[in-house]
Structures are given as structure tokens and as C-alpha cells.
Amino acid sequence: MLAWLRRSLTRRLAAAFAAVGVLAAGLAAASVNLAFETRFAGYLDEQQQLREQRLLDGLAASHARHGGWDPADVASTARGVLHGGGELTLTDADGAEVWDSAAEPGWHQQGGHGQQRRSDDERRGDHNRRPEHHDQDRVALGELRTHDVVVDGETVGSAEIALPHGGALPADQELRQDVNRLVALGGVAAAVLALLAGGVIARRVAAPAERLTAAAHALPDDRTARVPEDRTDELGDMARAFNRMAEQVAAQEALRRDFAADVAHELRTPLTVLRGRLEALADGVADPDPDVLTDLHEEALALSQRVTDLERLARADAAEFSLERQPVDLAGLVADVAAGARERLGERLVLAAPTGEAIVHGDPDRLRQVVTNLLANAERHAPEATVRVSVASDADAVTLVVADDGPGIPTQDQARVFDRFVRGPGGGSGVGLTIVRDLVAAHGGQVTLDSAPGSGTTVTVTLPRGAVG
16 A cells, blocks of 8 residues: 555645545544533533423422412422423422322323432432433433422422433434534545545646656657646746756757767868878878978867867866865966967057956966966957956955957857857857856856947956955
């Protein structure tokens, strides 16, 4: 049974809802029954007291009508009040017996309806002691109580009255059984409704999860697999999150395909050149002069650069940035990198004087890679533009800005420039800015881009001054 439940979330939820519903129905039924029994017992006690008072009032009225005790009228009065069961012994003011129901012929069949009888000794000897009876067809009487009969303020007699126990009468028992039956039926009906409602609710809860599971299984083979987003609760949020993930997976898959095609194209050209030159050298068609060797070396360097870019990206994906932190003068580091790039950029590279003390806590090699990638990106995508580099600092952060006045980036492409494998019109591997983003994030900083077609591009790197991580 447990294994059957564990195999299905719907079954587990339905069982849980049903269990809660059945428990709630049972508690409600028990509470109603307990409340009824309590109130019913109180009601029966009140009725007993009313019957005793009615009997006493009737006896006093009988004495007043006749100017004394008339046994026949007393018997008539007793039968009128004790028709549901009970016993009465009436004595006058002098203690002489006037009338006793136990001595009345046929009283237990006609008036008492089969009540259990007490002997005179039992009734007069111990009013608080109930005799033992084993006749199940007779109504059990309660405690024998003595009351004075008062007429016009004068005690004219004494009445010993024993009424049936509360709920002992057939009508009372039938009422109690009817109520218990209704409560039980209500509990069963509530339990059945809880089972049905639990199944429906469990199905509504589990159905989106089942659709999500099916879509997740289908996603590796079908990139278009999606789930409905027609809910506004947590399951709807989960569906929307899955669809966003699926969109990103599909986009990354498209980027990988494009990147594989681009890499194949870029590698094919230098490999073709290398192969042709090497075959020419092997066949003796060309001589291994300096120009030929230089061309071969440049093509080999191009291949090496592509492999290096891919290796760096793989390390970024695997979170293998092993930062060796130390105090770094970012302004001095930028000046060193700019000096190396000036051989290529010449007068197009403008380095502004730093403002403030640009000390950060980071890995100098990784930060050098950030600056190098930013300058290389500007050089590649803005080949004729001026590149301006500046470093500024305040109390909390150090800011590096690399800006050019080149053609800028199309608006629709700006949100994707830091994504891997996204290449601009200037070529490249499409991983330079991705590596910049990941390295800056590893240092606890952030990188932003501001660009407009025809107005150039500005990349801003913000690094915290304090130690991070």
C-alpha cells in the first residue's frame, strides 16, 4: 500500500486530503454528539424537576378541592403526571399513608409502563440506595426523593417520588438513537465528500507537475516543449520559470550551433593555408624562406588564440577562477596594459589621468585579462575610432571606463553582448566580453554597457574597494 502511494504524487495528495477530511468529519461528529448528550442530559433533568413540581402542585390542588386527602383523586392525579413511569408514596401530616403506587393494582403496567419496583423497606429505609434489578423490560427509576405538600402555607403531607432516570424512557432513547444516527450519517457523508474533494484538488495540484515533468523529459529532443502558464499561483510561477529556462536552453543551443559553424569557418581558413603551404614545402614547390615561415607562424598564432579563448571560456563555465587576491593599483595596471596596446592603437588610445587612490583587493592577472579583453574588443569593433580609458575611485568603489566613438552596437543586440558566442561584425570568438563579465562578477563587481548606433560604445566596470569573498 505504501509503495503504491509513493509512486504517485496525486495519490499521496488525495490520501492526505482525504485523511484530513475524514479526521475533521470525525471530530465534528464527535463534538456534535458530545454537545448534544450534554445538553440533552440537562434537558432531561429539567423535565424531571418539572414533572416533580407538577405532581406536587397536582397533589396540593387535590387536597384543596376536597378539603383533605381523597385516595381516588390522588391516584388520578398521579396517573396524569406519572404516565411515563415513576412511583409515588403519599402520607398525610400525621405520617399515615394516604396512597402508594406500589400497592395500586396494575400500576406498573397501566401507569408506570414497566418501571422497576422498590419494596417499602427499600423506599423508606434508604432513599439514596437503588435496588438491584435485572428485568431488562422495565424502566430504571432514579433516586427516591421526599417533598412536602404545602397548601396555603401549611404542610398537609409528604410525597416520596421516584422518577425514571434521564433518558431511560423509550421516547428519550429513541430520540437519542435518531440523533446519533443522523450524526453518524453526516460524518460518513462528510468523509465521502472529503474523499471526492481530496481527489479533485490533488488532481488539480498534480496535473501541472505532471505536465512539467513530461515537458522536461521531452526537452532534450524537442526544444519547443513548453507548459501552459494559465495559473497565478506557485505552480504557475514554476511553469513560467520552466518556459524561461527552455527559451534560454533553445537560445544557447542556437548560439552553440552558430558558434560551431563560425569556429569551423575560422579554423578552416588558417588550416587550409597551413596545409597548402606545408604541402608546397613538402613537394618542393616553395622554398622555406622567411616570408613563408612568417605566414605559417601567423596562422598558427591565430589558431592558438582561438583555442585559448575557448579554454578560458571553459574555465569560466566550470567556475575555475582561482583568484589570488592582493591589493592591486588598478590605475597602474591599466597603464601597463595600455602601454602594450599602444603599439597597435597608436594615437587612437587616450589614457586619462586617474582620480583618487584606485586600490582594489583582487587578482592582478585576472584584472589584467579584463582590461586586455576590453581594449581588444574596442580595437576589433571600432578599428578607426578613438579609445578612451579612465580610472576613478570614491569611498566605496573603483570604476574603469573604456569608451570608443565607433559605430556603436545595434539596439537589438545590446542585451546579448555579454552572452557567450555572440559575435559582433568585427569578428572574434564571441567570448571576450563573457569572460570579462564572469571575472568581474568573481571579484564582486559589475559591468555595464552603454551604446547607440553611430554614437560609440562605453563599457563601465565597477569593483569594490574592500575585500570580497
